[in-house]
Structure formats: C-alpha cells, structure tokens
Amino acid sequence: MDKQEFAAVKAQFTPWLTRLSGGQVDELKAELAQCTSLADCIAIIEERGAKMLACPDCDGVKLYRHGIYYGLQRYRCRQCHRSFNALTNTPLAFIRLREKWLPFLQCMLGSMTVRAAAEAIGIHRNTSFRWRHRFLAMAKDDRPQPLGGIVEVDETYLLESQKGSRHLTRPARRRGGKSSRRGINGEHDCIVIAKARNGPACDFVTGRGPVTKAQLHRCLPPVLAAGVILATDGAAAYKAFASEAKIEHRPVNLRQGVRVDGLFHVQGVNHYHSRFRNWLLRFHGVASRYLPHYLGWLHELACRRISKPQQFLRAALLPAGI
Numbered sequence: 627m628d629k630q631e632f633a634a635v636k637a638q639f640t641p642w643l644t645r646l647s648g649g650q651v652d653e654l655k656a657e658l659a660q661c662t663s664l665a666d667c668i669a670i671i672e673e674r675g676a677k678m679l680a681c682p683d684c685d686g687v688k689l690y691r692h693g694i695y696y697g698l699q700r701y702r703c704r705q706c707h708r709s710f711n712a713l714t715n716t717p718l719a720f721i722r723l724r725e726k727w728l729p730f731l732q733c734m735l736g737s738m739t740v741r742a743a744a745e746a747i748g749i750h751r752n753t754s755f756r757w758r759h760r761f762l763a764m765a766k767d768d769r770p771q772p773l774g775g776i777v778e779v780d781e782t783y784l785l786e787s788q789k790g791s792r793h794l795t796r797p798a799r800r801r802g803g804k805s806s807r808r809g810i811n812g813e814h815d816c817i818v819i820a821k822a823r824n825g826p827a828c829d830f831v832t833g834r835g836p837v838t839k840a841q842l843h844r845c846l847p848p849v850l851a852a853g854v855i856l857a858t859d860g861a862a863a864y865k866a867f868a869s870e871a872k873i874e875h876r877p878v879n880l881r882q883g884v885r886v887d888g889l890f891h892v893q894g895v896n897h898y899h900s901r902f903r904n905w906l907l908r909f910h911g912v913a914s915r916y917l918p919h920y921l922g923w924l925h926e927l928a929c930r931r932i933s934k935p936q937q938f939l940r941a942a943l944l945p946a947g948i
C-alpha cells in the first residue's frame with residue numbers, strides 16, 4: 627500500500643477508534659501482530675527466492691517474474707515454461723497459515739511439545755506434529771563448515787523406537803522399554819557426534835548396533851578439515867578409521883580410568899550427548915526415523931544459539947549450501 631492510500635484508510639478508520647472497547651482493541655492488536663508476523667515470514671521466504679538461480683524442474687537459468695500468488699512472488703522458466711515460487715519442491719510448499727509460522731517457531735525455540743505448541747497458537751495437534759517435522763526436515767541440513775583443530779568424536783545409543791508407527795516390526799515393548807538383550811545390540815540406534823573443541827558439532831545416525839569403521843568412513847571425512855586431530859575413546863573402529871584415513875588420532879583409554887590425556891579427552895562430546903538425551907526426555911520418546919530431525923533441532927538451539935523465530939525460519943529455508 628502506498629503512502630497516500632494508507633493515509634486515506636487511516637483517516638476513515640480513526641473516528642471509530644474512540645468507540646472501541648478494551649477487548650476490541652486487544653482483538654485488533656492481535657490481528658495486527660499476525661500481519662507483522664506474516665509480512666516478516668514472507669520477507670524471509672523471498673530471501674530464498676532471490677537466491678534461486680535455476681528452475682527447480684529443469685535447472686534452466688532463464689527465469690522471469692510471473693505475478694504474485696498467495697502473497698509469494700512466482701517465477702517462470704523460459705525453458706520448460708513451468709512456474710514456481712521460493713517454496714516449490716520444499717517440505718514447506720503446501721503449508722498454509724503462514725501468519726502462524728513464526729509464532730509456531732517461537733514455540734519450537736522453547737522446545738514445546740506438539741500439544742503445547744498446538745494450544746499456544748491455535749492449530750490442531752496433528753498439524754502441530756506435521757509442521758514440526760516439515761520445518762526440521764529443512765533445518766536438519768543446517769550444519770557448520772568443516773570442523774577443525776581438535777575434534778572429539780564419540781557415539782551414544784538410544785533404544786530404537788517405532789513410536790507412532792501403525793505396524794510394528796517386532797512385539798510391542800512393555801512399560802518403559804528395555805532391550806531384550808544385554809549390551810549394545812541391533813535394538814539400539816547409534817548416534818555419532820563429532821565436536822570441535824569449544825566449537826560446533828556435526829551428528830550422524832549411523833544405523834543399528836555398534837558403530838563400524840565403514841560407517842565412520844562414510845560420515846566423518848566430509849565434515850573434517852585438513853590437519854584435524856581426532857580425540858576418541860579406545861574403541862577399535864576409531865583407531866582403524868583414523869589409520870586408514872591418515873588422520874592423527876589420540877585415543878583416551880577410558881576403560882583404564884584415563885579421562886583426560888593432556889589436551890585430549892572426549893568430555894565436550896559426552897556433554898553434548900547428555901544434553902541431547904536430557905532434552906529428549908520432555909518428548910517422552912521419539913521415533914527412530916525422526917532422530918535426525920531432533921538432532922538438527924538441538925543443533926539450532928545449542929550450537930547456533932538461535933533465539934528468534936525469524937532466525938529459525940531462515941535456517942530452515944536457507945541451510946548452508948543454498
């Protein structure tokens with residue numbers, strides 16, 4: 627709306643203001659707050675649009691603006707003639723109620739449960755669940771640049787969970803859930819975390835059962851900078867991986883009670899493990915297939931120290947690499 631139009635609307639509206647009750651003023655305020663939220667939300671979505679250099683369908687680079695649809699700029703590709711917007715082909719493409727996205731992300735910053743977030747912003751709990759995972763599906767790829775210096779690597783295990791699944795592939799566990807066998811086995815999901823000393827962390831769900839050398843080869847090299855020194859416990863998989871990948875390795879022999887060997891220890895990564903496990907407790911168990919989402923969520927809170935919903939949306943829409 628241009629200045630003149632706004633002045634005309636305001637002039638029409640002003641005489642009515644003194645006749646509003648307190649409740650009506652509050653209602654209007656809430657309405658206006660939603661407008662701000664929607665405007666902020668669309669501006670952030672369009673930041674992604676401005677960075678889109680190619681058609682999501684055919685990778686054609688000759689694009690032109692093609693009107694505005696539901697508040698979002700549409701683009702058209704000269705090569706395949708398809709039109710698209712900044713959210714096309716993303717998990718957020720068909721989510722409505724954009725005025726509630728930022729308030730919802732505010733709830734996620736507070737690590738609220740599905741139900742609490744649904745109540746706070748007035749959406750159905752199934753919608754709240756779906757939104758959580760749509761936002762996290764994008765944010766989970768928001769990871770730091772390669773880790774450098776001393777990098778602590780260690781794994782932690784969680785009992786696999788089929789929470790929410792209609793068809794269990796094993797008999798249901800009774801109350802609390804315990805593995806049917808002792809020790810770490812194929813009933814446990816393995817999470818490997820690599821953490822630079824006093825710096826960012828990367829995480830990987832490597833699969834079921836103890837971590838293997840082959841899994842470390844798949845996960846670690848892409849996130850490690852040249853010349854890193856790996857600090858791990860004495861597990862054989864790390865030793866074998868480091869020697870084959872020709873990475874300097876300083877194992878700490880925890881079994882023999884050695885916790886710190888000069889600069890080399892795994893206390894930072896172990897602290898991150900326990901933070902993750904404690905933070906998960908509020909959700910009363912999470913399904914194995916969503917573990918990468920929850921790791922991504924904690925990463926945004928703990929490593930990126932995101933404190934505003936706008937930052938969260940930006941991280942979801944513009945993860946590293948876009």
Ligand SMILES: [Zn+2]
Binds near residue numbers: 703
């Ligand atoms: Zn195209």
